[in-house]
Amino acid sequence: xxxxxxxxxxxxxxxxxxxxxxxxxxxxxxxxxxxxxxxxxxxxxxxxxxxxxxxxxxxxxxxxxxxxxxxxxxxxxxxxxxxxxxxxxxxxxxxxxxxxxxxxxxxxxxxxxxxxxxxxxxxxxxxxxxxxxxxxxxxxxxxxxxxxxxxxxxxxxxxxxxxxxxxxxxxxxxxxxxxxxxxxxxxxxxxxxxxxxxxxxxxxxxxxxxxxxxxxxxxxxxxxxxxxxxxxxxxxxxxxxxxxxxxxxxxxxxxxxxxxxxxxxxxxxxxxxxxxxxxxxxxxxxxxxxxxxxxxxxxxxxxxxxxxxxxxxxxxxxxxxxxxxxxxxxxxxxxxxxxxxxxxxxxxxxxxxxxxxxxxxxxxxxxxxxxxxx
Amino acid sequence: xxxxxxxxxxxxxxxxxxxxxxxxxxxxxxxxxxxxxxxxxxxxxxxxxxxxxxxxxxxxxxxxxxxxxxxxxxxxxxxxxxxxxxxxxxxxxxxxxxxxxxxxxxxxxxxxxxxxxxxxxxxxxxxxxxxxxxxxxxxxxxxxxxxxxxxxxxxxxxxxxxxxxxxxxxxxxxxxxxxxxxxxxxxxxxxxxxxxxxxxxxxxxxxxxxxxxxxxxxxxxxxxxxxxxxxxxxxxxxxxxxxxxxxxxxxxxxxxxxxxxxxxxxxxxxxxxxxxxxxxxxxxxxxxxxxxxxxxxxxxxxxxxxxxxxxxxxxxxxxxxxxxxxxxxxxxxxxxxxxxxxxxxxxxxxxxxxxxxxxxxxxxxxxxxxxxxxxxxxxxxxxxxxxxxxxxxxxxxxxxxxxx
Numbered sequence: 001x002x003x004x005x006x007x008x009x010x011x012x013x014x015x016x017x018x019x020x021x022x023x024x025x026x027x028x029x030x031x032x033x034x035x036x037x038x039x040x041x042x043x044x045x046x047x048x049x050x051x052x053x054x055x056x057x058x059x060x061x062x063x064x065x066x067x068x069x070x071x072x073x074x075x076x077x078x079x080x081x082x083x084x085x086x087x088x089x090x091x092x093x094x095x096x097x098x099x100x101x102x103x104x105x106x107x108x109x110x111x112x113x114x115x116x117x118x119x120x121x122x123x124x125x126x127x128x129x130x131x132x133x134x135x136x137x138x139x140x141x142x143x144x145x146x147x148x149x150x151x152x153x154x155x156x157x158x159x160x161x162x163x164x165x166x167x168x169x170x171x172x173x174x175x176x177x178x179x180x181x182x183x184x185x186x187x188x189x190x191x192x193x194x195x196x197x198x199x200x201x202x203x204x205x206x207x208x209x210x211x212x213x214x215x216x217x218x219x220x221x222x223x224x225x226x227x228x229x230x231x232x233x234x235x236x237x238x239x240x241x242x243x244x245x246x247x248x249x250x251x252x253x254x255x256x257x258x259x260x261x262x263x264x265x266x267x268x269x270x271x272x273x274x275x276x277x278x279x280x281x282x283x284x285x286x287x288x289x290x291x292x293x294x295x296x297x298x299x300x301x302x303x304x305x306x307x308x309x310x311x312x313x314x315x316x317x318x319x320x321x322x323x324x325x326x327x328x329x330x331x332x333x334x335x336x337x338x339x340x341x342x343x344x345x346x347x348x349x350x351x352x353x354x355x356x357x358x359x360x361x362x363x364x365x366x367x368x369x370x371x372x373x374x
Numbered sequence: 375x376x377x378x379x380x381x382x383x384x385x386x387x388x389x390x391x392x393x394x395x396x397x398x399x400x401x402x403x404x405x406x407x408x409x410x411x412x413x414x415x416x417x418x419x420x421x422x423x424x425x426x427x428x429x430x431x432x433x434x435x436x437x438x439x440x441x442x443x444x445x446x447x448x449x450x451x452x453x454x455x456x457x458x459x460x461x462x463x464x465x466x467x468x469x470x471x472x473x474x475x476x477x478x479x480x481x482x483x484x485x486x487x488x489x490x491x492x493x494x495x496x497x498x499x500x501x502x503x504x505x506x507x508x509x510x511x512x513x514x515x516x517x518x519x520x521x522x523x524x525x526x527x528x529x530x531x532x533x534x535x536x537x538x539x540x541x542x543x544x545x546x547x548x549x550x551x552x553x554x555x556x557x558x559x560x561x562x563x564x565x566x567x568x569x570x571x572x573x574x575x576x577x578x579x580x581x582x583x584x585x586x587x588x589x590x591x592x593x594x595x596x597x598x599x600x601x602x603x604x605x606x607x608x609x610x611x612x613x614x615x616x617x618x619x620x621x622x623x624x625x626x627x628x629x630x631x632x633x634x635x636x637x638x639x640x641x642x643x644x645x646x647x648x649x650x651x652x653x654x655x656x657x658x659x660x661x662x663x664x665x666x667x668x669x670x671x672x673x674x675x676x677x678x679x680x681x682x683x684x685x686x687x688x689x690x691x692x693x694x695x696x697x698x699x700x701x702x703x704x705x706x707x708x709x710x711x712x713x714x715x716x717x718x719x720x721x722x723x724x725x726x727x728x729x730x731x732x733x734x735x736x737x738x739x740x741x742x743x744x745x746x747x748x749x750x751x752x753x754x755x756x757x758x759x760x761x762x763x764x765x766x767x768x769x770x771x772x773x774x775x776x777x778x
Contacts, residue, residue: 013607016599016602016603016607017603017607017608019599019600019603020500020501021440021500021502025440025493026440026444029437029440029441078429078489078491080425080429081424081425081426081428081488081489082425082429082488082489082490083490084490325512325515325516326515326516326519326520328520328663329698330520330698331516331519331520331697332484332487332496332497332511332515332698333511333512333515335487335496335497347414348414348421350421350422357490358487358488358490
């Protein structure tokens with residue numbers, strides 16, 4: 001039932017007889033993975049490697065568009081009736097393309113995606129996955145997103161710098177390269193507090209043993225003397241790594257402090273070689289007071305200083321004309337998607353900092369910085 | 375906006391003329407304030423409590439609707455066999471009723487937007503009826519829900535073709551009121567689709583058809599897709615026996631039309647519901663807004679299945695107080711709303727379908743004729759209709775008739 005396998009005319013007929021809901025809305029009643037227009041994945045394996053993490057293997061449906069090593073996916077799960085979406089970087093190799101098999105030519109066949117969720121205090125979705133993920137659960141998936149990716153034309157040498165769970169996109173790059181028989185030099189500088197929290201430790205050691213062109217340099221920041229390196233990232237760690245960092249295409253992913261240090265080191269005309277992905281728990285925008293911060297109306301790309309009035313009034317004051325109706329929170333005509341920031345419902349007093357949320361402009365005010373799509 | 379002569383709410387005077395129509399039960403401004411707070415508290419509590427059970431509920435209804443539709447289409451394909459035709463038509467009618475009422479109407483109100491599921495997003499939903507969803511969202515969610523029962527603003531009062539209020543000046547055209555109502559009921563989906571076209575203004579020459587070009591285009595596209603599906607494609611699948619599914623589909627559409635007309639007209643037109651004029655509703659407080667929604671709506675009593683099939687519009691009062699709370703919560707909220715009404719001495723208009731619809735039918739008939747001089751506006755609490763004024767009784771006694 002893959003759409004590519006059906007003649008166009010049959011597909012149009014199916015759409016015409018299932019209007020207005022569409023074929024998928026009937027198919028998903030049989031199996032949520034049958035839909036053609038929306039990428040979803042079924043959890044087929046859960047491995048709880050450490051007490052505070054879970055590595056999930058997902059089998060995507062036929063709408064899966066694939067990803068490039070290094071990219072992240074938006075993973076959507078439903079918690080207490082509410083759909084939440086967060087970014088996760090797959091750690092698996094990017095291939096499993098099935099270009100060579102005629103029925104799937106130009107598409108990606110079923111494959112397995114590996115993501116790892118790590119518990120953290122604010123991590124609603126990650127904590128849910130760590131605690132509750134089990135085989136059979138279905139999650140929403142996006143295609144790979146983000147510019148942090150291994151170039152299609154593989155570089156002459158690769159340097160990877162990772163901290164904590166920031167290892168996952170780097171793991172995707174490593175696995176992709178070695179699966180392709182990459183023979184040029186690769187080095188990984190990996191920073192974790194101790195050996196227990198060194199994710200993929202065994203596999204990394206195995207890869208290092210099997211590939212003479214792969215140099216594995218670990219630093220256990222709370223256990224000096226136990227890894228190949230000591231302490232947090234510093235430029236002095238670089239000469240240890242072959243190839244020389246200046247020539248290598250460099251990919252860094254980890255907590256902000258690590259990335260700041262890396263950026264500082266590359267700030268001398270080598271920036272074009274450096275690719276950075278901040279891979280931290282979503283930092284919650286500090287809740288500002290009403291009338292503080294900046295409101296950004298994405299779409300028309302207009303920014304205004306937050307006056308504390310409703311978002312609708314502020315958009316209109318800025319010369320924008322979003323759709324509206326009752327202006328009292330009843331009709332939902334002005335509902336828009338808030339991308340980030342904290343808003344307060346002026347009628348209920350409810351305050352929410354969740355990203356990607358539908359809000360009513362006429363009864364919502366920003367507390368501090370806020371971005372909303374018009 | 376509140377009256378300067380606060381009558382004790384427990385014992386309102388019987389002189390209707392002394393009371394402004396906005397406040398027929400003599401609430402004080404403090405009471406309006408309190409009423410607003412009590413209603414807000416209900417809303418707040420349900421908002422905080424929304425979760426898995428509401429998500430499961432609406433998904434269950436969607437599932438039932440899809441199942442009924444597939445079953446109905448399948449049975450009607452072999453509709454040449456009479457029991458198949460009957461069962462298929464029944465299943466498809468139920469499917470369309472669920473789709474339009476409990477799913478479409480409620481989802482498009484944004485009742486399930488908090489789930490953040492694009493398929494249940496009020497802004498994206500499209501339903502199995504002639505009216506394009508985006509036009510409905512304007513005429514219903516905004517015009518009707520914000521300006522409920524305000525003659526001249528709320529186009530649900532008569533849909534531009536019926537006389538449903540004493541406030542609409544009589545003209546000979548309205549002699550056909552019962553006939554127009556019967557036609558509207560039969561072809562209700564098209565009546566709803568043409569809602570925003572403002573046919574009466576076109577007829578009066580205030581606007582021209584050309585002003586409504588975009589609107590007509592949207593309606594045309596939707597009507598065409600619906601008609602092709604029900605009257606061409608599915609019948610064609612039965613080959614030479616096409617007449618059976620064709621008749622079944624047409625019947626299902628009409629059953630849905632009659633049902634939704636009945637339920638919707640029972641929401642605001644039974645005896646006892648109030649009307650308001652624009653000036654009265656201007657500058658109202660939240661409490662007064664709740665009060666207007668309360669007085670302008672009427673409920674239907676019945677079984678759980680009946681409530682589901684009515685899209686929970688049988689809880690029209692609760693729906694108008696809280697249009698964006700999940701409809702599956704109205705039943706439990708209604709207990710509190712009723713208790714509040716009793717405390718404030720406000721009527722809570724509820725009755726079984728036959729009684730409420732009976733009074734709507736009577737009203738349609740009565741308003742076909744010009745109003746008698748005795749019923750001139752200004753002397754009456756508007757919309758209570760002749761009956762209350764003639765009988766000289768208050769609406770309060772209705773409470774004793776209501777189901778507990």
